Amino acid sequence: TAQPLLPVVGGDLSVPLVTGEWRRYVNLDYAASAPSLKSVAEHLNEVLPYYASVHRGAGYASQVSTRLYESARTTVAEFLNAREDDVVVFTRNTTDALNLLATCLPNDDGVVFLDIEHHANLLPWQRVNHRCVLAGTTQNATLIALRAELHARKASLVAVTGASNVTGELLPLQQIVEIAHAAGARVVLDAAQLAPHRRIDLEETGVDYVAFSGHKLYAPHGAGVLVGRRDWLDEAPAYLAGGGAVREVTVASTQWADAPQRHEGGTPNVLGAVALARACTAIADLEEGALEEHESALRDRLLDRLALLDHIKVHQIWRDSPDSIGVVAFSVDGYHPGFVAAYLSAEHGIGVRDGKFCAHPLLSRLGANDGAVRASFGAGSTTADVDRLADALDALLTRGPRWTYDTVEGRWAP
Numbered sequence: 198t199a200q201p202l203l204p205v206v207g208g209d210l211s212v213p214l215v216t217g218e219w220r221r222y223v224n225l226d227y228a229a230s231a232p233s234l235k236s237v238a239e240h241l242n243e244v245l246p247y248y249a250s251v252h253r254g255a256g257y258a259s260q261v262s263t264r265l266y267e268s269a270r271t272t273v274a275e276f277l278n279a280r281e282d283d284v285v286v287f288t289r290n291t292t293d294a295l296n297l298l299a300t301c302l303p304n305d306d307g308v309v310f311l312d313i314e315h316h317a318n319l320l321p322w323q324r325v326n327h328r329c330v331l332a333g334t335t336q337n338a339t340l341i342a343l344r345a346e347l348h349a350r351k352a353s354l355v356a357v358t359g360a361s362n363v364t365g366e367l368l369p370l371q372q373i374v375e376i377a378h379a380a381g382a383r384v385v386l387d388a389a390q391l392a393p394h395r396r397i398d399l400e401e402t403g404v405d406y407v408a409f410s411g412h413k414l415y416a417p418h419g420a421g422v423l424v425g426r427r428d429w430l431d432e433a434p435a436y437l438a439g440g441g442a443v444r445e446v447t448v449a450s451t452q453w454a455d456a457p458q459r460h461e462g463g464t465p466n467v468l469g470a471v472a473l474a475r476a477c478t479a480i481a482d483l484e485e486g487a488l489e490e491h492e493s494a495l496r497d498r499l500l501d502r503l504a505l506l507d508h509i510k511v512h513q514i515w516r517d518s519p520d521s522i523g524v525v526a527f528s529v530d531g532y533h534p535g536f537v538a539a540y541l542s543a544e545h546g547i548g549v550r551d552g553k554f555c556a557h558p559l560l561s562r563l564g565a566n567d568g569a570v571r572a573s574f575g576a577g578s579t580t581a582d583v584d585r586l587a588d589a590l591d592a593l594l595t596r597g598p599r600w601t602y603d604t605v606e607g608r609w610a611p
């Protein structure tokens with residue numbers, strides 16, 4: 198049985214059930230926010246004494262903080278095998294990073310994306326000249342539709358996720374890059390879900406920009422990155438006008454700094470950046486393929502167990518997806534996804550997410566208009582976690598819930 202690949206904070210947390218018993222908490226909501234690695238938490242404790250403002254402080258703690266912050270940039274660049282001219286901008290999260298890139302488009306040629314995207318990789322583009330390509334029933338058909346769209350009209354950017362945050366399916370990234378580049382468009386990869394599960398190599402894949410969040414990569418909330426080609430970032434207006442983003446200011450005019458400082462106005466989230474970078478190091482230090490293998494084993498086990506249960510439908514976008522990350526979305530006949538998620542928490546101490554996962558167009562396409570239930574896992578997950586979920590769903594389908602939620606009283610009742 199799979200043990201945690203990396204120890205996480207909260208891995209042995211106990212939570213109260215409606216019955217009054219306590220049970221070990223099963224966190225199957227990694228795709229929303231993964232628990233922090235213990236090594237990340239320990240590192241943060243080590244650097245906390247040096248907590249100080251970066252760049253402009255002359256004191257020793259400021260010097261240490263500045264060094265930590267700037268070396269976090271280097272670590273992220275190495276994690277992604279970034280190119281010489283790539284810039285690492287620290288942001289609040291993936292959403293922030295993609296919104297930043299939307300302000301850096303060099304022309305109005307347009308942005309192309311698929312209808313399966315998380316809103317973070319859809320709404321920023323809705324604000325600019327954009328076209329949405331409807332995904333086909335196979336990845337192959339989707340690539341053909343994308344190529345046709347890019348041939349019909351010029352675009353400056355193709356925005357694509359690395360893996361679906363709903364179904365976990367991986368996208369054919371290399372082919373998408375080739376199609377985009379052949380049509381003269383750059384590619385931004387929303388790696389919020391991909392980065393915690395698979396190696397990303399900017400040099401090798403040719404992906405032009407990548408965005409991800411620390412909190413899905415085993416670091417605490419609050420920091421993300423946008424990494425990619427310097428030219429667009431240097432020529433764009435400063436994302437956050439303020440201190441640190443400038444070279445020279447008079448009351449009449451401003452000479453802006455180059456990226457990354459240009460887009461990092463104000464005091465940055467130093468600890469967030471340091472934590473994110475430490476998480477990158479921990480992932481990069483794993484044996485090649487270890488994380489993938491760990492998650493595939495858990496995913497296969499969960500899918501095998503769910504296949505034995507009648508009345509559970511696992512959602513999938515494409516018939517020909519070659520591979521998936523540790524994310525599984527499903528519906529249970531006869532039960533609203535919101536009830537299933539609440540039942541799993543109340544009676545079993547299992548944390549999953551339900552709803553439309555900030556991907557409304559995709560949930561409509563899947564025919565899941567009430568949403569779905571999503572179980573997601575990663576480096577801290579075990580076979581026991583996956584089995585707890587399958588056992589709980591089995592119990593729901595064979596004997597029904599023991600407790601119901603009284604909406605009038607606002608509490609669970611036996």
Ligand code: PMP
Pocket residue numbers: 228229290291292293315317318358360361362387389390410421555
């Ligand atoms: N893209 C994808 C694919 C995601 O799963 C998420 C988070 N659910 C985001 C973007 C947004 O990430 P954040 O909330 O950290 O900005």
